[in-house]
Amino acid sequence: MSYRSTSYWFDSIGSEPEARSALPGDRDVDIVILGAGFSGLWTAYYLSIADPGCNIAVIERDVAGFGASGRNGGWCWPEVAGMQTYLAEDPDGASRLRDAIIATVYRVGEVCEQEGIEADYKLVGGIGIAADELQATRARQVIAETRAYGISEDDHYWLEPDELRKHIRVADAVGGTFQNHVAAVNPAKLARGLAQAVEKRGVKIYEQTTVTGVEPGRVQTSHGTVRASRIVMAMNAYKAKLSSHKRDIIPVYENMIATEPFSDEVWDEIGLQTRGLFADRRRVFTYAQRTADNRIAIGGRTPRFHYGSRVDPSLDQSARAKRELANALRSMFPQLGDFEITHHWGGPIAMARDLATRICMDPKTGIGGVGGFMGEGVAASNLAGRTLCDILLERESELTSLPWVGKRSPRWEPEPLRWLGVNLGIVLHNVADSYEYRTHRPARFLDYMIDRLGNLGM
């Protein structure tokens, strides 16, 4: 299999990644981590620093970074899924979580610097684009909500059209937002570099090894059994493939495309001189990055959920998603004219029933991990890794007291309800977007239905 074609980011590394060797048979270790994406690698990284004598193994079915970690939009941003829930349940905890996640964006950059990881990390800020008054109202509401957990006016603010144009020149925009503490990164370079840093500190990464079953003290794999008193599940969306975890999260597919590199003249017309990140403000939104080699990588707009929570490489790409992303780009930037799409890829994110990312560790079974990363795991996985490190080493800390630790999300409904509910939700969001686009009126009735649908069965 060519891993280079997994995403533009993998391709940009410039050579086919060589897979590490598989588990060479049964092994005893102190801690075993399942999955070498950001969650697994950050956990291994911080554990190896905090307890250099700890015998740690990471088991990866493909190669490090193969999952969402090597395929995402490269927004390293201060977001944690479930913040609204935490704010309602524990406002103090929510603002501590917010402070921690803001600091985390900088931590990722610091580790890149310290470990010599060339991941094109750059603090650029995130731009939100409002295409009409409804999107502008929604954007202002989001800014007001973030004030509730202590985000200041200097850190997330409204841009009038002329201010927006200083950052980016988008057709028909009525304004936008600017968010500080956001960095652009090449996620595959980050994941591959992090795996090397982890290995250098004595962690053993076994690739080409599939986890087939997990029970207290034992992990069964395609190449033998790993015995460990503590097991960290860091497979995010792929966890749905394990029958015992089928209803913990659902895998939802996202697609991205990357264009050819654009000339300086084209960038003079578009703006984004700081290699910026931008997103639109639809309900089913797009997010994009000007890459280090001057392309646009853009994703979003067409999430897909497959019956029975199927996860398979054959589902990664959707021709419709490719078309819609190209159209989104054309309507934002008519000045691009004809452009070539050089890369198209996709991958699964995990969605918990309450849309919240959670960290847990059951002291009785020794099994725990992190689950429910949607579109915010690039930074949040670092915070999760540091938190899991403290939990595994039984250290009580500020991190272990954050509100995403210790609670479990409700389980998803069995099929066919799950498939019907999730896809109806996706359709309602899309219909609401096109209704609002056509009429410039808020789709309140659809909001009501989306809300009712979300609460059914919980």
Ligand SMILES: Cc1cc2nc3c(=O)[nH]c(=O)nc-3n(C[C@H](O)[C@H](O)[C@H](O)COP(=O)(O)OP(=O)(O)OC[C@H]3O[C@@H](n4cnc5c(N)ncnc54)[C@H](O)[C@@H]3O)c2cc1C
């Ligand atoms: C298209 C797309 C765009 C995104 N954009 C952004 C963004 O801009 N910013 C942001 O913050 N987040 C974004 N995300 C989300 C982000 O990528 C994830 O939240 C994050 O990468 C999750 O990391 P992870 O390590 O938990 O999971 P993953 O990276 O999915 O890692 C799980 C690992 O487990 C391995 N695995 C699976 N099954 C097995 C098995 N049976 N045995 C052994 N190993 C196994 C997989 O191969 C994989 O390497 C995006 C995601 C996608 C798909």
